[in-house]
Amino acid sequence: MAGNALYEELMRQLSAVGSVRRELGRIVPAGCSDGSATVLSVLGRHGAMRIGRLTELLGVDPSATSRHVAHLAALGWVDRTPDPADRRSRILHLTPEGHARLTELSDRRSRELAARLADWGDEDVRRLARLLARLRADFDGQWTGQHTFADPTEDAHHPHPPAA
Missing domain, CATH: 1.10.10 (Arc Repressor Mutant, subunit A)
Structure with missing residues (x-):
């Protein structure tokens, strides 16, 4: 088993990865926060779902998920349609504009990573x-x-x- 010093170094490097993540998180479409961009990414990757499932995937408080979804719905990037299995629930899915913003976000972040890792x-x-x-x-x-x-x-x- 690796010594304590090795795991301490790993912790320092993970902290540095967090800094990289925060910097990439600043690359978002106009009017969108990093948290809302993450919601776009999860919906883009996993497809339509209930807000409870989205909250599970995000690993955040349900109120935070609700705020991000409401913001994205106001922008016209996410639509909330009644769940046929339970009319009290809503199914979330990306609108065509949401898909376009997600593509923009992914392209911008990929270009930034490619530029920073050009010598890799x-x-x-x-x-x-x-x-x-x-x-x-x-x-x-x-x-x-x-x-x-x-x-x-x-x-x-x-x-x-x-x-x-």
Whole structure:
């Protein structure tokens, strides 16, 4: 097992990753917060869903999810339609404008990452994506009792993982 110093260094590097994430979080469409951009990303990746499921995927308080959804609905980027199975509930889905804003967001963030990692080889980027996905899966597995590691570089249908 690795020594304490190794895990302390890992904590420093994870803090640095958080700084990178915050910087990328500033790249958002006009009128949109990082939190709302994350909602767009989750809906884009997972498709239509109830707000409760969205809250689970985001790992935030339901009131925060509601605020982001209300904001995105006011912008016309998210639509809330009655759930046929339970008319009291709503199904959230991206509107065509929401898809356009998500594409803009993904393109801008991808270009920024590509520019910052221009001297990295493709295999280094793949390796980092795999290791970060594995780290996330191990932490998610702590709460669910499962380890569901999936290699994000092999997911051609969803090339942009949601922001954490």
